[in-house]
Amino acid sequence: MRGRKKKVLVGSLLVLLTAGGALAPGAMADGGEGKKIYEAHCLSCHGPQGDGKGPGARHLSPPPPDFTDRAFWENRTDSFLFHVIQNGLGPMPGWSDTLSPSSIADVLSYLRTFRR
Numbered sequence: 001m002r003g004r005k006k007k008v009l010v011g012s013l014l015v016l017l018t019a020g021g022a023l024a025p026g027a028m029a030d031g032g033e034g035k036k037i038y039e040a041h042c043l044s045c046h047g048p049q050g051d052g053k054g055p056g057a058r059h060l061s062p063p064p065p066d067f068t069d070r071a072f073w074e075n076r077t078d079s080f081l082f083h084v085i086q087n088g089l090g091p092m093p094g095w096s097d098t099l100s101p102s103s104i105a106d107v108l109s110y111l112r113t114f115r116r
């Protein structure tokens, strides 16, 4: 029962994220919580500017992507990115044990603010 409830919650969150992205790009940008989470867990690899040049990124292969690159955002949906942050990709660890779905949504909103 508990597991099922969690799935439903994550599902509706994804719908919210997707709808928010389609209706009003940037409207969900989060400068508070998302920024704090980014600085604590992501900045070391993804860099203060989100361009993938963090101090911990030097030896990673493949390297972290450039979040300032418009093309990066054009090729990926929110639900895909949400999944990647939860489960990890290549050298990046997954964050589902550390971050709640709503924290992941916050940090994802913050990542969007790097887009130029």
Ligand code: HEC
Pocket: 037, 038, 041, 042, 043, 044, 045, 046, 056, 060, 061, 062, 063, 064, 065, 076, 081, 084, 085, 089, 090, 091, 092, 093, 095, 107, 108, 111
């Ligand atoms: C240990 C270094 C490291 C940390 C810490 C890290 N990442 Fe990553 N991240 C990477 C690397 C390397 C990639 C590229 C993986 C690949 O392309 O195989 C990546 C890729 C990504 C991607 C893009 C996936 C794609 O579609 O190509 C997102 C989004 C992302 N990270 C978000 C985050 C968030 C949010 C955090 C903090 C909660 C975080 N990362 C922490 C190293 C890291």
